[in-house]
Amino acid sequence: MTNITKPFATSAAELGISKIKEINSKPVPEQKMVDTKEERATAAAAVSFLDKIELKIKKLTAPSAVPSGEYFGTPGVGDSRLISVCSTIFFIAIWAIATEGGFIKPIFLPSPFDVVERLIDITVDGFAGATLLEHLNASLVRIFGAFILACLIGIPLGITIGCNRVFRGIFDPLIEFYRPLPPLAYLPLIIIWLGIDESSKVTLIFLAMLAPIVLSARAGVTSVRIEQIQVAYSMGASPWQVVTQVIARGAMPDIMTGMRIAIGFGWTTLVAAEMVAAEQGIGFMVLNASEFLVTDVVIAGILVIGIIAYCFDLLMRYLEAKLIPWKGYN
Amino acid sequence: MTNITKPFATSAAELGISKIKEINSKPVPEQKMVDTKEERATAAAAVSFLDKIELKIKKLTAPSAVPSGEYFGTPGVGDSRLISVCSTIFFIAIWAIATEGGFIKPIFLPSPFDVVERLIDITVDGFAGATLLEHLNASLVRIFGAFILACLIGIPLGITIGCNRVFRGIFDPLIEFYRPLPPLAYLPLIIIWLGIDESSKVTLIFLAMLAPIVLSARAGVTSVRIEQIQVAYSMGASPWQVVTQVIARGAMPDIMTGMRIAIGFGWTTLVAAEMVAAEQGIGFMVLNASEFLVTDVVIAGILVIGIIAYCFDLLMRYLEAKLIPWKGYN
Amino acid sequence: MNTLKICDVSVVYPGSEGGESVAALSNVNLAMEQGDLVVALGASGCGKTTLLNLIAGFISPTKGYLTLGNSTVKGYPRVVCGQDIGDEITGPDAGRGVVFQKHALLPWLNVIENTALGLKLQGMDKIARRQRAAEYLKLVGLEDFHQHKIYQLSGGMQQRVGIARALANDPKMLLLDEPLGALDALTRESLQELLLDVWRETNKMMFFITHSVDEALLLATRLVVMSPRPGRITHQFDLDFNKQFLDCRDARKVKSSPEFIAMRDQVLAIIHGDELAIA
């Protein structure tokens, strides 16, 4: 591992080449370098939680430099989890102070303690005819059912539209036309056509999710590099193979973004869907409570929706990091 | 323009090089080639509309080949407008046959003729206290007001979140938490906090649009090539300049997709916003009509929303083609 | 047998937004047959890549025609030289493998998957195609990098993956756009030798773009010299230094032969003259 220097210097000098001189890079003794980042990483695995936090705070306040193994300028590198936790606690604290201090009437915003109390109450005793878990279960089945359906249909459809003039011609006006339609506006039509059972609810959520997935799959197609497509063709790929093995893969980053947007969209449509004759569902629960101005149940329901959706989003981001580590290096 | 051949052949032969021979590429006389595509293009500008359609049909039925000036394999190249028109007409025809033929009761789906008639009626006489144009005007102001606001705040915010660990830490939980919240669920809270005037309507639409814009701006940041960022830094760019002149530009394709998704999202939230004590607005009109089961007004309103949104989307696509022609060549 | 004929072909790129349109190729004629190793030399921007794209089927000419064989090889254009039977020029196929000037590897696949891509597309089973890909990766000196991601490779390593990928696919015709440009002298020499070996064994048609006159002379059976604005072929030479090299396996010896030096001077003079004529 030390620098090998071969004895060419003399032979070069013998040849009479002017000013040629071989520099022996002096073998610096191998020091035990204090690579703080690395040490921190190793240490962090072993130490207790409190120590971890201390280390994190140190990290946060350290002067900005490129850690070994990262590229300078990579946008937004670094761990932001601690900051997230702090900011969350901060916002909750403000909420608690504002409400408990009596600056805001409970009907405007109940205090976090009331909300937690109510949360426990509806988990145990239920609200509007079912417990929180039953409500949640009903809603999750609807949302993820619709999500899977929307992915199964939307991703291939979007890619096909992006790749094929004829399909684009046929489906483009249809999708672009239905996409902006307010679910609340066509809700009565959906009920007239599909009734008030699960099918109409899932359809409504599905329709809401389909558009962003199709749109981003389609945008993903155009961001695939033309050379990558050409090279596949010149290795004998059929158009089908090019679509499935190059375009669909290259469109993944956009599709993942679309999926994340879609699931958020699905949640927001949930309440509209559960306006339709639902008997259970977290959206139904919130709607019901909001109509009676039971603000703490509304907030509790919103919290539950927000937390579940956030967890799912974290999962999606994890998948993104796993599936498309090459984003930005294409 | 003919092939110049310089007299090196002899000198090469003189040098005794084996088998060197210079081939005079025979000067093929310049023919007047029938470049059909080009001719079509020039012709198309001059001829009448009917001729244009005939040309288009010819183009559609021509064998697939790479037109000169295009790359083979570019996904989805070609004009699909004629197909779109045909498919639209086809869908409308089916609608007309199904309804006029009496297969569907008017309350389920009124015939297109009734809808058009009603459309004219509400344009001239109005419905629910205002004419169609007044309704439209009220809604457009809300939607585009919210859209501009969402772009002005969402694009910088998304980019900042993507670029900065601290901002990400602070805003990420907030945005990811609020993003999936159903507007209908927090509608009562918005009303309690902001009242029933324009501000609460615009806020609702704004909140709906903000999330997809932030999310895609953020995703756009990660798809900028690291070399492009590095090169800017090594030309003395400040982090601010890198963000504004490299990252923001490189994120444009994703941001445009996000904006298109957002505006669609905004339309879908319009009705929810106009549920709250609106006096005018196309969503209010549809809602009002659906309350009384005036299905033809519902459908007419939906048509109007769909058409306007589609036109806006075409505009956005035009802008995409103008502003980011380099998409796929990065 | 398989032949390629390029008949009086011109390519004009439309200029966009203030950029003038560029006549990238003007009245180009070229004929190739099985076993030809045509090397194109020419100034930067003279249309070499454009010509390669034409042959590969990625673009079609603004004027003029291409014929690829008169056999019924699937996917070859049915255009007869000089005779207008419509604008039917088919796109690329597995018969014409391409090594790109710019990287065209798939970042979602690792090194060995990228190399085996063509074989996978043609339905070879996983074990067989990995084995074949591994062979070619060894030939280009990347046997230790099978599992690496593309963006974890150096520039020259990426280029070598591109070459291994094209070779593993065993196309009838190989189109290479400056394939050895980012390689050090030694690796470059060994890959030149590899390509020549492949060429002799399989008798492929090859179209090779380079900026190195030495490389051009060593490899070519036919050397094509191009000139820019408008891009055109100004000279063609038939050569056989590659056979000399394959016999003696000593590039230095071939390159120091008087014929080689004379030829090199001649080609350099042409390029020089061109530049002077333009300046």
Place this chain on the structure above:
Amino acid sequence: MNTLKICDVSVVYPGSEGGESVAALSNVNLAMEQGDLVVALGASGCGKTTLLNLIAGFISPTKGYLTLGNSTVKGYPRVVCGQDIGDEITGPDAGRGVVFQKHALLPWLNVIENTALGLKLQGMDKIARRQRAAEYLKLVGLEDFHQHKIYQLSGGMQQRVGIARALANDPKMLLLDEPLGALDALTRESLQELLLDVWRETNKMMFFITHSVDEALLLATRLVVMSPRPGRITHQFDLDFNKQFLDCRDARKVKSSPEFIAMRDQVLAIIHGDELAIA
């Protein structure tokens, strides 16, 4: 004055998903001073680009230190060679201009805007910066392509835009990663001359990566030969062929001098020896 010291630096890239970690640089020492033109030669994948990234400030070493001057030039690291004062290595700045191996042009800007980018970033007004950019575009032979989009250029033209962009910015130190790799012989020679002229006039530090031994010998004041796995510097030579060339302006003459030929043989022998040692 400005100096660069690289002290016992190692860089290890972590391997991901089955790929082994790669020791890209191992215990590298290098010193540069104003007016030095250091050229790095070495096999593909031996760590040249990694070394350049280190100097540019794009990555930081896994072990070891860099010093850039002891003056207070903004943005230069305040690390003293061999002495640990924390992991404070600052990133890139306008003092170190980079020409990338892979294209790093901005596709949303046209040719002249790309060239003028650095000047714009430093706040030069539009007319002045366009004028300056136009000068450098002319020097690299792209005076007719101001308004073209990046993707409308050939590979070599893109590379030349990258060079013009770096030069227009007039950095104290210029880091070039195979900047002439995709250029034809003649353009390459004229750009070599251009770079040498700039170097002599401005007395810049330059770090230049190439695969051409001829180019390395012609340009270098110091030649650094690197070896792969782990990447390290095995030899350094002080040279002055560039001064000879700048005096006579005849590359052919310099290259045919016996000193040059001897040196070239020596360097080739080193590279050869390395390869043999590895094989």
Place this chain on the structure above:
Amino acid sequence: KDVTIGYMGMNNPWKHAINEKLIEKETGYKVDWRRFYSGSKVITAMASGSIDIASAGSSPIAAAVSHGIEIELVWILENIADAEALVVRNGAGITSPSDLKGKRIAVPFVSTTHFHTLFALEQFGLSDEDVRLINMQPNTIGAAWERGDIDGAFIWDPVLGKIKKDGKVLITSRTLSSWGKPTFDGLVVDKKFGKENADFMAKVLKIAADLDQEYRSNKESFDATHPIAKSISKISGSDVNDVAGVLDLYEFPDFATQLSCNWLGCGMEGGAAKSLKSTSEFLKKGKKINDLMPDYSVFVNPEYALAASKL
């Protein structure tokens, strides 16, 4: 001076005041009219303080005041009587109340009909576990009925008229009211606004009373040609020919009745206060409110009606 008044889409003579801008003409105030779809939205808007006066059903009013919203009931717009009814679908197999078990009944939650449904079930000896009560807005009820998705609905016109065609009325609000839980639609006012604009309030109630009087005295000849009918049709969007029939189902009390113990009068013992109290008790059982108010008569204020009667 500015005032914001909320209204709903039901059919009543009050709509004539909106259409003809009677209040503007009479008082010189600038009126901002806001439409709401159900009582629940009205109370939210009142809570935000952006509505000064609004019409709402007794049930949403009870929910609002129990949540501590500072409003008071000042006028009975209509005694609902037969205008709201529980209708069951022909063929659903429901002939008696006990047949409701396991059936799907649609009501707009929070509304007066929701309250009456719960009350009726209690009277029939059923709990809300026995019946599948679903929350539907009037428009969706119409659609769901059309498809046969629901077995019954407790609703008002215009949907009521539609579903009566292939359904049968099981019970109406009039009966349920007579069992001790009357419902009504009333005018509520922001307490502070009322106090500061007492004269204005009196004038407004006078207009309302006069319109009711106008209708009552022309009841026999009231048809589609009447200007009030036209106004109602225009504002609510229902067919002008149906208006007379629908109005006939309601009762519009006159000044004397309003001020009597039946409605606004008599403090704690007044009909309105008692109705609000019993409604609130009902809501508390369903966890829809947390606490009962000690005295519901503070939310009933006959002062303005009294003043109006003297104008």
